[in-house]
Amino acid sequence: MLMQNRAVKQSSPSVRRLVFTLITPLVLGITLSTFTIAEKASPLAPSADQKKAAIDIVKRLDKEHYRKQEFNDALSSRYFDEYLKSLDGQKNFFLQSDIKAFEKYRLAFDDLYKKGDLDAGFAIYNRYNERLIARLEKIIADLDNPDVKFDFNEEVSLQTDRKDAAWPKTAAEADTLWHLYLKSSLLNSMLSGKSLEESKTTLRKRYANQLRRTKQQTNEEAFSVMMNALTTLYDPHTNYLSPENAENFDISMSLELQGIGAVLQSEDDYTKVSSLIVGGPAQKQGQLKPNDKIVAIAQGADGEMVDVVGWRLDEVVKLIRGPKGTLVRLEVIPADPTAATNKLITIKRETVKLEDQAAKKAIFEVNENGRTYKLGVIDVPTFYMNFEAYQKGDPNYKSTTRDVYNLLNELNKAKVDGIIIDLRDNGGGSLPEAAMLTDLFVDPGPVVQIRQSDDTVSRNYRAYQPAVYRAPVAVLVNRLSASASEIFAGAIQDYGRGIIIGSPTFGKGSVQNLVELRHGRLKITEAKFYRISGDSTQHRGVIPDVQLPSLLDPAEIGESSYDNALPWDRIHPAPHQNYFKISDYLPKIETKHQERMAKDPEFIYLNKQSELFKEASNKKTLSLRQATRQQEQKAIEQRTLANENERRKAKGEAVYATYEDLKKAKEAEDEKKNQDQDKELKPLEDPYLLEAGHVLADFIGQIKVPEKQVAKQAQD
Template identity: 35%
Template sequence: MNLKAFIQDMKDMMKKNYKVLLLVLLLAFASCSFTSKTFDDTDKDKLLIQVVTYVLQSGHFDPIKLNDSFSEELFSDYIEQIDPVKRYFYKSDFKEFEKYKTEIDDQLKAFDITFFNVVHNRMMQRIEESKAIYKEVLSTPFDYSIDETFDTDYDKIDFVSNKAEMKERWRKQLKFSTLSNYDDIYQQEQQAKKKNPSYTMKTAVEIEKEAREATLKSINVYFNDNIDDLTREDWFSTYVNAIVEEFDPHTYYLAPKGKEDFDTQMSGKLEGIGARLTKRMDYIKIVELISGGPAWRSQLLEVEDVILKVKQEDEEVGIDIVGMRISDAVKYIKGPKGTKVTLTIKKVDGTIKDVTIVRDVVELGETYAKASIVEKDDRKFGIINLPRFYVDFEDYKNLNAANDVRKEIERLKADGMEGLILDLRNNGGGSLPAVVDMAGLFIKEGPVVQVRSTGAPKEVLRDRDESISWDGPLVILVNELSASASEIMAAAMQDYKRAIVIGSKQTYGKGTVQNVYNLNNLVRNNTSGDLGALAFTTQKYYRINGGSVQLEGVKSDVQVPGRFSFIEVGEKEKENPLPYDEIDPADYKTWDSYFDYDTAINKSKERLSNNSQLKLIEENAKWVKSQIDETEFSLNYETYKKQLEANEEEAKRFDAISDYKTNLTFLPTGFEKQLFESDTTNLQEKRERWYQNLSKDVYVEEAVNVLEDLKMAYSIKKVAKVKD
């Protein structure tokens, strides 16, 4: 679930209930006669613990008990968060910490932060010790002829027992990091020799030394510019986040600085490469490419790519960001418009590449709905791509996804559209009112989604507008990254039998709604400083048939393999997700039409079972999964290089996926043709690139086939009905 979509979910769903929630929390705090003066004015941490735990217990959709079980989970998760690769703490440290394993809940109830203080103080000590260790390790050459391996699955290893073992752990991790530097330099030397036969290549000893120095520079920067800059408040924010994330994966704490970044995201502009990132274990991973942004335009980056290093245009060597906090890594990736940044990327298939991106200002307006005419033989269809369910709360009537989709439908109809594809792939969600309004474009009236809050009766959100913008054949495309609001839309159209859903086995599976709350609002006479904000889950939403999309997602009518078919993505992958459940269905009637959905679905399944392109995509997905499962790597350069080359060779087998070509033609609507004539925003260039990608899209090709089947069935049944 991406941040912008998450923001919209929170704002929309809580708009009605926000005042009620605020009143409940304020009354609860008033009954406690709580002010910041209860504590010493400098004891901000204890105040923060008191406020956060009370808000969660009072306002969270499914508050969990602060007991020994909670304490044990928090203990394990917090230690893992601050030392995920076990390169700081010793077994003796862990054993010392363990005496608090079942006491943290009691400390939280008493606003006691002893556990944090003990762990934090030891962490500061171990960090200082590690600086001496890594410098000592990197002062000695690595021998890449030795047959030894390094395992990146840190769950398999335990904490070390002594300093000798700690040094050995650092040695292997640093050797693994330096190995890619060694290979980069060696490749550069070979290229130089190839261009100029008289060039004298560096020796293996010189290359090893240069690679090791590059690693030293990188890790020095990591400690000096990041770790050493972290304040106690930063570390305590990590602890608070560990606490709140035990409630569910979409509940998190925004420290004052984090809240500022959050507000910047809301401003609508991002300066950088246009990619949203997350951290999984020790790695920074791309979770979304913003449509129209530099990374998206480059066609060089993909969702699930891992960023290993970042190099500025005036630097010779990149900074290794493996192990960095995501906020620190972003500092290196972001930058002024027009500057270049080179990212060393580990692709999903295991291959490693350097990608150079020119930074730019990313206008989130590029995520608005866009449409194209699709021509096949003598027929015209339409496709509307919707990256998210956006809305401007200050100007809802003029700027919201539903209104824009309605306009695109009218333009497509004016150009002779006979069937419509609504592309919700990679759509992370957004505004619920926009979902309800958009569903209303395709049905006469009726319920669209059900919402439930703890201790309150369910609320049914309905389309009350009897007008219909499109009553013809409709196909909705989804994938594993279609989440939240896009799941509601697909589910509603599926339940009404209004559309055929084509895509992944199931969508993302996020069925919860969050609210962002300013914690300072709950403290009277606050003299302790800014407490930040808390995002927490307040509601769950359900399909009109009573089922939840939580964990289960929306199962496509026609299931097709995709790149992530065998990779664990979505809500199920998260820690502490809320469970799946069901409520009573809403009162609704399925769509009354002449479309033969069952026949169209069966025909589609039959076609796809013999589709060579989809078989290749499925083979690629299985191979990608095997690469992800491989966590043990050789530290012998020859073996390492052979494995890299084998991966690159195997990856070539799947180049045919991007070479695929459909027999479809994509054209601008008449409305956009006029815009092209006075184009000052490179709109035509952006659209032509989109058309080019669509022309290679096997899923769009099948969606058009299904529209043809529905159109044919509609014509036959309508004629038969008239004769009867």
């Protein structure tokens, strides 16, 4: 440890003196034309409750978190970097001189936080606020100044991701960088159809609101940022919840929400859609997608759009929530990297109930090897259970397993040759339901293993009854199949009970517990899920036996996309039965699968669109010349049109004359899907389900053992 850092650790008066010497030269060195502050915000300071909470959080992370790591100098150094990243991840507010001065604290945070000393953390936060306020005032002044020109004819580019860049050396360098940012925001607005003056007005309101809110920040916001910069070093699902955020968490975890049914998170200055709640208004409406960024919100059919870029997450949530039956309008930046303009989405607020969207079934036929196979599909959108009704002894309580049991009986009566369990977009839900659903397909045995932070392993979630359904099974998954879905799919795969089809799942294999603190709460990861094979579902997810293409980028969505995610690992397997040795059937299945994929217009289209998405996502610079951007967008539109028309031509359908025709048709199609949300499944119109049907038929065609045969016990 460096001597200067030992001095920091001796006492809080020493820290205060260092903070003073840290701040004073920096303030004096600021270029007044750039950073003049008209109304300086009062410095924030920690409360006594926050100091006690910090001590409590550090102790609990050390003793109770699944990841055993000591809060020492090494972790303090990582925390220093993470804290700066959480404040200024794009490196455009702090100057290099700030970072150099902050280095005094790099190895000090472990000792400071263990004794509840938050002065260093608040000193950094206050300096960030000073820089932020000064920058916002400079931006507003530039937008108001007619002498500040924005030339959209010069060929200049903006680096889109500055996470690996250096902080600006000087205020002048920061000014140049922010002029490019401002120019980019104006150009984006103009490309969406607004004039330059309209775009300036919109941005001025945005930054004026952000300035007002920044000056009203509380020490609770600062403390939350500090503590969550620490908790995220343990894993991304461990979070500190302030008293207010703890209340919001209670609301979000209840079965009833009056809102749009979306899980949101903050990313840089944006509110990003993390996932959609099954059965919620947003999912039913169909236009809002994971990774979309919400930039503005309006109330009712004609309310004024309120720009929310730079807002705190809880403030955005308050605007989205509202009385049941009312409308909320969202302006979003689409996750689709090829989209040229923002989307406007209108959603009716409803009470979100997880059990609203029950499992549904359908029957369809596929021809394979000269034989027609009659197949059933059961769509399971979530693992739900009306626990309150169950506790009251209601014999008609709703649950996934009860609904699927009834559907299986109906499919058995229809004499289907096999069934597909569709878990696409199923983000999980009730763990007991995942175990009980598995029980319908396997005989008594373990379903999942859970290892606690003290290394004890439990196998309490089991199948207890003889299997209800013994015919061949396939499970269809995608990147948004998570948690309980992965436990079910993993169990079916490990038992050799069926074939898994789709794309690698999300990889959420950890268990959290909510702990009360003296001030707020701590959501802490205390355990991990393991399959009966011994493999964790964490990070890697479930890898399908037969893979299908996806437009979802695993680098952007899924556990592996998170920093500090717990790793994949293995423990001892649990003894279990094997029904089929799936690997023996895969060579023939895969050969025929690839032959179909190479000729199927739908998958040819999906693969080409996936390539287009990757190209757009991998761009590291953005042209700020209007004509260049228009040309680039025109090229993307023409490629999209060509891909779509190639698909339509191969299917014998009429082609579109222009991209605008295609866009209008897609909007009409989305609206129709919205209206059909609660109607019957249509497997023959779903290329993924249809191909899963062919794969299942290939599997059935190879099976030569009786349905009720149970293989020998698997060896440890």
